[in-house]
Amino acid sequence: MKTLSKVNIFGGAQSIFSHSSEACNCDMRFAVFTPPEHLHGAGPHPVLYWLSGLTCTEENFIAKAGAQRIAAELGLVIVAPDTSPRGPDINGNDVPDDPDGAYDFGLGAGFYVDATEAPWSMHYNMYSYITEELPTLIEKEFPIDVARTGIFGHSMGGHGALTIHLKHPDKYKTCSAFAPIAAPSSVPWGEKALSNYLGTDKSKWAPYDATALLQNYGASKAHILIDQGTADQFLETQLKPEIFKAAADKTGQALSLRMQDGYDHSYYFIATFMEDHLRWHHKALMQAT
């Protein structure tokens, strides 16, 4: 693990690291915020994993979400990985990208799945990376309290957080999302990514569709928080929280879906409600056993 940068912010430290990833078969980057030692000691600290949306790297969240102020106060570690494999792989070839150069597939659009289709399967294994390889590294290198782990994210990453929580509710005990792609099998972003990464047999998509997971696995014990802006340009075509909400109602999943009047899909929306999410996770994680 190599430290690319480390700076002070709100009394804590914001760092960016790179490491050689087995799951993605290339170097991967992730950001980690650690809270002020003079307030919270050396740990172990509760930890949140943040999954970013389409086009993002490990930098968007740490530069724009305004999370460090609250994380410093509450004593939270926040891990924010990149959204896809990137760069030259170990054979010297570039990690493949969308042949059309679009923003919604390939680089910056890993969708937190393990690809089964060539050429994507050699690198696009973000699901294993996020749920196995990265947490193992984080547990080894940082003073975190594994029993107090939560997950949250935005858009594609909100979808990732929902699916990972629903599949591993005992590992990721709390879950929230900003404007998640709540039913990816039913919208253009999800259909493009899932058909390319997983093939056109839609039964293979179910393990990566939050609505399908709720129906198949049932409700988690957590109370999930979702914020969604009503002025989000992707709300009706790509996000569809009402489909996930209907599945939650049907399965008894505790869910607060808050429609935020006039907010869009940007980090201005995320920053506005970040404090609510961090306090929501912290409160639940401190009660976790």
Add this chain to the structure above:
Amino acid sequence: MKTLSKVNIFGGAQSIFSHSSEACNCDMRFAVFTPPEHLHGAGPHPVLYWLSGLTCTEENFIAKAGAQRIAAELGLVIVAPDTSPRGPDINGNDVPDDPDGAYDFGLGAGFYVDATEAPWSMHYNMYSYITEELPTLIEKEFPIDVARTGIFGHSMGGHGALTIHLKHPDKYKTCSAFAPIAAPSSVPWGEKALSNYLGTDKSKWAPYDATALLQNYGASKAHILIDQGTADQFLETQLKPEIFKAAADKTGQALSLRMQDGYDHSYYFIATFMEDHLRWHHKALMQAT
């Protein structure tokens, strides 16, 4: 004036506008935050002008500084202009840039001066733009309380804020800076910009050098706040706050120069201390008569 974007954030509105600037002889962009009406009514509101540093546009501050949360609470309007003229001018030629393509001169590096040297003088008139044209437009278009106007900024923009306050202490009643280029006539960034924009006769630089202005105009009635990170990579070579501090001590300028342990030159540093600056300005502006 054309609205390029307008989004909700912390109950207020963050907008970006463009307009045809006479001073800069090209289209210019600026960002404006207006606070929530349900908290603060329709105004008039106190207003702060934020001047950004080298390489920035009107977007860096609004995306990364985390200012809107506090401005929404306090009821402040914040205006954040671009840092230089840009784009095609009215004759169809591009606004000139540094011939070497460097980041510290030309586009993104207007240094808040009125250039006297060709080819820069046709467009690089940021001093007149910031102190005359832009405030006139803001006063006309937004519900601001002109008698409660302050100015602040970062690095090149911290320098700009200091100089503009010291020259117009009755117009810009409060002033603060993050890591300002405190003595531009004595450092490489300032020497390059001022010699190109104003010519090599250093006597022409004095109206744009905060330390020289203090010596020539004397202290303002304001209490100036400066935050400076001790781990700032530019502290010793480009910023030199100790020179400005010595001039302040000599002239009786009230100044709090806070050396912040381990902080660098980035927006992570700015975000950490933004709340202090906004409360500092707000308190003083509410006492202004």
